[in-house]
Every structure is written in C-alpha cells, then in structure tokens.
Amino acid sequence: MIKLINEFGKMPGIGQKTAERLACHVLKQSPDEAMQLAYAIRDVKKFIKACATCFNVAEEDPCHICRSTERDHSTICVVEQVADLLIIEKTGKYHGLYHVLCGHISPLEDITPESLTIEKLLQRVKEIPAKEVILATNMNMEGDATALYIHKQLGSLGVRVTRLARGLPSGSYLEYANTAIIADAISGRNEMGHP
Ligand SMILES: [Zn+2]
Known part of the structure; x- marks a missing residue:
C-alpha cells in the first residue's frame, strides 16, 4: 500500500492526500479491475513509443500521421x-x-x-x-x-x-x-x- 501511495505521489499534480485516495480506490477495486490499471501501464511502455519525427505517441515509428x-x-x-x-x-x-x-x-x-x-x-x-x-x-x-x-x-x-x-x-x-x-x-x- 505504501509503495502504491509513493508511486501515485510521483505523478504530476498529485499530492500526498490524492495519492492516498487513489491507492484506497485501487484497494477497493476487484482484482480484475485493479489489474486493468497495471496492464495499461505495462502496455504503454511495451507497445507505445514517441515518434522520432514529430514526438506524437504511437505504436509505430514514424507515427501514422507522419x-x-x-x-x-x-x-x-x-x-x-x-x-x-x-x-x-x-x-x-x-x-x-x-x-x-x-x-x-x-x-x-x-x-x-x-x-x-x-x-x-x-x-x-x-x-x-x-x-x-x-x-x-x-x-x-x-x-x-x-x-x-x-x-x-x-x-x-x-x-x-x-x-x-x-x-x-x-x-x-x-x-x-x-x-x-x-x-x-x-x-x-x-x-x-x-x-
Ligand atoms: Zn510522427
């Protein structure tokens, strides 16, 4: 729990109180719901990168717009x-x-x-x-x-x-x-x- 509060607290604009509230929210979620958040974070680092040309986020580099x-x-x-x-x-x-x-x-x-x-x-x-x-x-x-x-x-x-x-x-x-x-x-x- 402390670890989760600390991680939320590192996010921009999130103070200690909000970090605690978010952690409590995750605690109350079903295991399935909570894992959706974990998977979303894992996938964003695994599949999404910045386009080296325009710095849009994309699954491919160059991005679909470029x-x-x-x-x-x-x-x-x-x-x-x-x-x-x-x-x-x-x-x-x-x-x-x-x-x-x-x-x-x-x-x-x-x-x-x-x-x-x-x-x-x-x-x-x-x-x-x-x-x-x-x-x-x-x-x-x-x-x-x-x-x-x-x-x-x-x-x-x-x-x-x-x-x-x-x-x-x-x-x-x-x-x-x-x-x-x-x-x-x-x-x-x-x-x-x-x-
Ligand atoms: Zn691009």
Whole structure:
C-alpha cells in the first residue's frame, strides 16, 4: 500500500492526500479491475513509443500521421503536448503534420528551449521544407512566450508562421476547449508577421 501511495505521489499534480485516495480506490477495486490499471501501464511502455519525427505517441515509428500520404506534408502544427494534437485531430479540420514540443518554455519551472523539441522542429522545417508552421501552443503566458521564441527562430527560414486565432479565450488550454472553438481557431489563424 505504501509503495502504491509513493508511486501515485510521483505523478504530476498529485499530492500526498490524492495519492492516498487513489491507492484506497485501487484497494477497493476487484482484482480484475485493479489489474486493468497495471496492464495499461505495462502496455504503454511495451507497445507505445514517441515518434522520432514529430514526438506524437504511437505504436509505430514514424507515427501514422507522419506516414500518411493523404496529409499535407508542407504544414506543421506545433503543440505543447499529445493531448493538444488529439483535440485538433478531433476537429477534422486540420490535415497537415504535427510537432509535439513536450512542454513549454518556463524560466520559473526551469524549462529551457533546449529541453523541448524545438531544435528538431527547425531541422524538419528546413528539410521538408515546410511552407507553413502553425503555432498552436496554449493561449497563456508560457504558451505565448514559447510561440514567440519559435517564431524568432523560424525568422530566417522564410516559412509562413501563423498562430491560432484569438477566438480561444486568453489564458486557455487547448485540451479543455471544445472542438468547435478549436476548429474556428484553426481556420481563422493569424499571420505572425516578421519577428
Ligand atoms: Zn510522427
């Protein structure tokens, strides 16, 4: 039990009290139910990996999006995390590629540009070469700062850089927005101009 509480406690945003509550929940579950959690954790490490190109999670590398011949390979939509990619996919309005940053720049949390996948993004933009990069980071301080930083880095590459439309309320997280708003934000995306 202590071991389980400790493991839950290591997860982001889970404090001691919540860790205890989760452990109690598992204790009350039937053996079958509890094993579903164990299997899900085992399988995610066994079968799922990060796509080495876009950092989407996938059962195959490259992922199904990077491999697709139906998609527009000259447009890359940059998101902070896989959950954001999933919500944009859900709109059915976007048919380009993605690039998952695996976070945002945040000096307060000691997250530097180097700890994200920005270098790989710049490399992809040059290699493809991409015609447009859509910066779909969250509409909050960290997301804006990250978008601005990437915009500057892309400056010399001659690629069109756009940002999701401000239909998304300021301070909002993509993953909690509804798909209709995200769909609007994609179709109404704004040019970022020269950095
Ligand atoms: Zn991929």
